[in-house]
Amino acid sequence: MRLRRCGADAMLVEVDSLDEVDAVRSALADAELPGLVELVPAARTVLAAFEPGSAGLARLRPLLDTIDLTKRAATEPREVVIPVHYDGPDLELVASTAGTDVAGVIELHTGAEYKVAFSGFAPGFGYLVGLPEALQQPRLDNPRKRVEPGSVAIAGEFSAVYPTASPGGWRLIGRTDVTLFDSRREPPALLAPGDLVRFEAIR
Numbered sequence: 001m002r003l004r005r006c007g008a009d010a011m012l013v014e015v016d017s018l019d020e021v022d023a024v025r026s027a028l029a030d031a032e033l034p035g036l037v038e039l040v041p042a043a044r045t046v047l048a049a050f051e052p053g054s055a056g057l058a059r060l061r062p063l064l065d066t067i068d069l070t071k072r073a074a075t076e077p078r079e080v081v082i083p084v085h086y087d088g089p090d091l092e093l094v095a096s097t098a099g100t101d102v103a104g105v106i107e108l109h110t111g112a113e114y115k116v117a118f119s120g121f122a123p124g125f126g127y128l129v130g131l132p133e134a135l136q137q138p139r140l141d142n143p144r145k146r147v148e149p150g151s152v153a154i155a156g157e158f159s160a161v162y163p164t165a166s167p168g169g170w171r172l173i174g175r176t177d178v179t180l181f182d183s184r185r186e187p188p189a190l191l192a193p194g195d196l197v198r199f200e201a202i203r
Contacts, residue, residue: 124181143169
């Protein structure tokens with residue numbers, strides 16, 4: 001674990017894996033540190049930001065020394081079910097690459113349990129770990145200039161849902177009518193780090 005100051009009131013915690021990110025994020029979230037205003041997990045880091053002048057930053061380092069990086073969150077995670085029309089433009093490509101058929105892709109994708117590891121790329125875009133190994137495939141050689149909101153996608157070890165229209169190179173296997181991000185909603189993003197996600201096929 002490596003610590004890097006980010007200005008006067010934030011600390012970046014660097015670790016070696018997504019599992020360790022989850023351990024740090026959950027431990028800090030449960031610790032009720034004074035003045036903590038934001039926890040931002042990423043692929044190998046957790047940023048902890050505090051109110052100026054609060055005692056939270058001073059208490060952060062001793063707390064980090066006590067964290068077991070192999071320990072999972074003690075709090076019960078929130079579960080989110082996302083219904084999906086599996087009719088994406090890359091569905092046949094994904095099936096061929098995985099050595100199965102379309103029905104096999106749907107069974108694999110819906111049979112897994114996912115966890116939101118972190119958010120990024122666009123507001124409400126959650127990187128979901130738990131994708132079956134057979135579906136872990138590279139991004140497209142030529143990214144699309146526009147991916148429609150609600151597109152369900154896979155790339156590398158992750159699955160995700162595009163919350164808004166944007167360019168993108170992930171392989172698209174379906175679409176959902178669920179709104180992933182709405183600035184008028186509280187909180188605006190449907191998915192948050194630590195949430196469990198299941199995909200459910202719409203027949």
